[in-house]
Amino acid sequence: MSAPEIPAGPAASAASPTAPASAVEVRAVDKVFETRGGLVHALEGIDLTVAAGEFVSLIGPSGCGKSTLMRLIADLDEPSAGAITVFGKTPTQARLDQEYGIAFQQAGLLPWRTVAANVALPLELHGVASAARAAKVGELLDMVGLADFADRYPDQLSGGMQQRVAIARSLAEQPRLLLMDEPFGALDEMTREKMQSDLVRISAETGAAVVFVTHSIPEAVFLSDRVVVMSPRPGRIREIVPMRLGGAVGGAVGSEAGARADAATRAERTDDLREDRSFFDMVTAVREALHGGTPVATGARGVENR
Numbered sequence: 001m002s003a004p005e006i007p008a009g010p011a012a013s014a015a016s017p018t019a020p021a022s023a024v025e026v027r028a029v030d031k032v033f034e035t036r037g038g039l040v041h042a043l044e045g046i047d048l049t050v051a052a053g054e055f056v057s058l059i060g061p062s063g064c065g066k067s068t069l070m071r072l073i074a075d076l077d078e079p080s081a082g083a084i085t086v087f088g089k090t091p092t093q094a095r096l097d098q099e100y101g102i103a104f105q106q107a108g109l110l111p112w113r114t115v116a117a118n119v120a121l122p123l124e125l126h127g128v129a130s131a132a133r134a135a136k137v138g139e140l141l142d143m144v145g146l147a148d149f150a151d152r153y154p155d156q157l158s159g160g161m162q163q164r165v166a167i168a169r170s171l172a173e174q175p176r177l178l179l180m181d182e183p184f185g186a187l188d189e190m191t192r193e194k195m196q197s198d199l200v201r202i203s204a205e206t207g208a209a210v211v212f213v214t215h216s217i218p219e220a221v222f223l224s225d226r227v228v229v230m231s232p233r234p235g236r237i238r239e240i241v242p243m244r245l246g247g248a249v250g251g252a253v254g255s256e257a258g259a260r261a262d263a264a265t266r267a268e269r270t271d272d273l274r275e276d277r278s279f280f281d282m283v284t285a286v287r288e289a290l291h292g293g294t295p296v297a298t299g300a301r302g303v304e305n306r
């Protein structure tokens with residue numbers, strides 16, 4: 001059973017011309033790779049709307065096309081069919097307008113630059129004056145709890161700290177959208193939970209929409225307004241599960257008003273939630289969606305239950 005998507009394409013925009021564009025709209029997208037072994041249908045018939053301010057996770061077994069979808073949104077590759085818009089613009093225009101920040105599994109910091117200089121890089125590239133840059137970098141490092149590490153170099157930091165620098169850098173241009181592909185995949189469990197709590201707070205504070213790829217069901221549940229469950233060969237959306245946690249109604253279902261309400265309840269998510277009955281119920285709901293709606297005892301290949 002697939003959760004219904006609210007149509008938000010040209011028809012919806014025409015009905016309400018002043019309505020702000022969704023953060024991401026993916027319409028009937030296919031992606032086929034030609035390989036020596038033949039055609040690989042990485043994505044087929046993908047339809048997804050991410051509202052402004054909404055937090056959406058993509059989860060599914062290895063090879064179901066999560067990273068491919070993320071790369072299409074980030075303009076790192078092009079769909080074979082269908083269309084993608086980011087705040088109503090083509091992905092290329094959105095990239096040129098710095099509509100989104102990217103944080104992927106490897107922090108990707110420049111080793112010869114200090115923490116502050118790494119975070120400042122996007123601002124420098126776009127000609128922000130030095131005083132304004134320093135103020136912004138200070139604010140961002142505060143936000144990710146690294147104010148005391150501004151003058152250190154990446155190799156002097158732990159993996160979790162490096163990831164926080166990368167997140168600060170992705171926020172430098174105050175993007176309305178963050179694209180995060182397994183940003184916490186390489187971290188130990190305690191650091192990972194801390195980073196999840198930080199990200200919940202930061203996304204609520206900045207109001208940025210987030211598209212987040214993960215292999216961890218609890219991580220997806222803790223962070224998200226909705227969890228998009230994908231299946232492989234060809235990569236499809238199997239189900240979209242709205243998160244209802246800690247008594248919140250939840251489930252923005254692609255609308256901006258819903259996303260705002262969800263962001264408010266998301267901001268209140270604390271570690272206690274991880275032991276709440278509603279959390280376990282949502283973990284079970286996502287696990288069952290991964291397995292096609294049947295109750296299961298074991299995880300899908302490539303998906304962690306931790």
Ligand SMILES: Nc1ncnc2c1ncn2[C@@H]1O[C@H](COP(=O)(O)OP(=O)(O)OP(=O)(O)O)[C@@H](O)[C@H]1O
Nearest residue numbers: 033035040042061062063064065066067068069302
């Ligand atoms: N550049 C490419 N050329 C050929 N095939 C590709 C390419 N990129 C991805 N694929 C194939 O597309 C499918 C989807 O890959 P993708 O990396 O998007 O999956 P994923 O869900 O992110 O997997 P994982 O969870 O293992 O990271 C896979 O079968 C993969 O082998």
